[in-house]
Amino acid sequence: MPAAGLSTAHSIVEPTPLARRIAGTIVIAYAVLALIPLVWIGLTSIKSPPDSISYPPKVLPWVDFEPTIEGYCNLFTTRSRQTPEYIASLPPADDRCEALARGKGMVVVGPSNYVPRFVNSVVIAFGSTVLAVVLGTLAAYGFSRFRVPLKDDLLFFILSTRMMPPIAVAIPIFLMYRELGLSDTRLGMILLYTSVNVSLAVWLLKGFIDEIPREYEEAAMIDGYTRLQAFVKVVLPQATTGIAATAIFCLIFAWNEYAFAVLLTSGSAQTAPPFIPIIIGEGGQDWPAVAAGTTLFLLPILAFTILLRKQLLRGITFGAVRK
């Protein structure tokens, strides 16, 4: 909305108070809209199963419903139904989850698979992100600085791997992974996500590295460094913004990926996304447990993004503003 006195491409105009207020209102309205599902998930995670599916919906904690940690208990534990006599014969419950379970005629028999699945997600998402960013940085530097034969064709080829939906190659990959013994392994998932992310990383990082004047490395090389040393000591520190932004994009993709995770992992390497929706409660879907799993699953990305938000913002607007 250029008419409201916001900056245009050619001139920086200080926004008027009215424009600020309009922009602020729009941002807040959008934020509320975008946050509704997240807030709802958070609320559902502290409801009891009957409250989570009641109609009309219960919205306000302590007013409409009594918050409970049952969802989180159900997320982290497996329980089995026992006879009241057996439960009565047990010593007093030593934690809240046990007490909640006994109230429903059940006992906790062990931890659920959520923690191992979550760990799988962490290992696979961060592993593939590190790999994609390292490979992407090196490749982007090469493409940016050297005369590579068929450079444009290679870059286009790299980009073209993103042009079809990844799921289109699901069956060949499924067969290939089965033959190679990579099905349901963390290594297999890391390689898969890396191969998808590396193309994004190369293109993003090439843009960032192109913007770093090559005089910096040349100066370092004249001053006595080898090219590799110059790359590490001079180029990398200046590319941190771009690397951080790229890492977040890669991480978000690998963290959220669902289709391949469903297809290729079922046991030891299963990630959290395919696990969360199949948390079954007694007599149907255990929505509070699903919501609790989802809430916890959001936190790492939230933390990572907040930590790197400065770099992310600068990274996304990089090249748009020239000094």
Place this chain on the structure above:
Amino acid sequence: MARIRIENLHKAFGDFTAVRDSTFTIEDGEFFVMLGPSGCGKTTTLRMIAGLELPTSGSIRLDDEEVSFRRASERDIAFVFQLFALYPHMDVRANMGFPLKCDGLARAEIRARVEEAARLLRIDHLLDRSVSGLAGGDLQRVALGRAIVRRPKAFLMDEPLGVLDTELREVMIGELRALHTRLGATTVYVTHDQLEAMAIADRIAVMNHGVVEQIGRPQEVYDRPASLFVADFIGSPPMNLLPVPGGLAPGDHAIRVGEAMVAVPILREPADGDLVLGVRPEHVRLDDAGAVRGEVYGAEYLGTTQIVTFATGLGTIRARLPSAVPVRTGERVGLSFRSEKLSLFQAADGRALRTALHEAPVAGGRAHG
């Protein structure tokens, strides 16, 4: 300090030849300027001396050492970039100490040498500042500081004053000259600005299309351009170039210009094809008896002098006249030239003809070590 010898140096990028068979020597302690329009190969030559580009053929010797294919870091030279290339993630002190750190010097030694260089450049008060907040001239001084801390064999500078504004550039020319006098280091300096080149150089190499057209002291290059290109490129406003018919023999000392005969320095070689007469604006005079007639077209006032443009039958002629000389637009006047200062070129290949001009001693000149 070092003497740099360039022999048959050639550089091609694919089909494009950037530098064509250059051969010249930069003497020890000399302030040598490579001057030419953009794309003439001056920066490529400099980068080959630095080791940032490898020659297609030819050789580069630093003193008597063949370095053409050595790594930049093994040549012991310092390079000052047009955009300074100061590392933005380091402060001034770290930037200046960087080459010494690369060489693995002790911390105390680095500190001492950085501070010494900073004092020399009068930037010692900036040592702990971040480079991102510095003004143009200070950035330039830090870049120079980074070059001089290592006491290299030679300084290579690629348009180091190119991004500074005019006023600051004049100050920095003075500082660079003073620094050179003080350090006596061989310096190779690239610029496209002829005034800067004239002001700063011991010797100038004028380049065009990858070829060195002329090498000489600023006065030589200005007074006796070796080619039409040099004549046109050097001087502001440039030399007046008037087409004249050829057919001259050695010993001739006058040439037909339009209707008039104009005296020229005595020819030392025959000239058959069409010629071009070169006249510096300051060698044009108002003369009622002058052989060339023209009309005043306009005047630019420059303080002590003025540049007056005349429309004549031979084309436009510009003259540098004292400001006191009254000129009125539209006035018809006669012009004459200072005959002993005129240059003659072959129209076909642009080469200057040998005349008595080349035998007179060159006026002025900076004494060089």
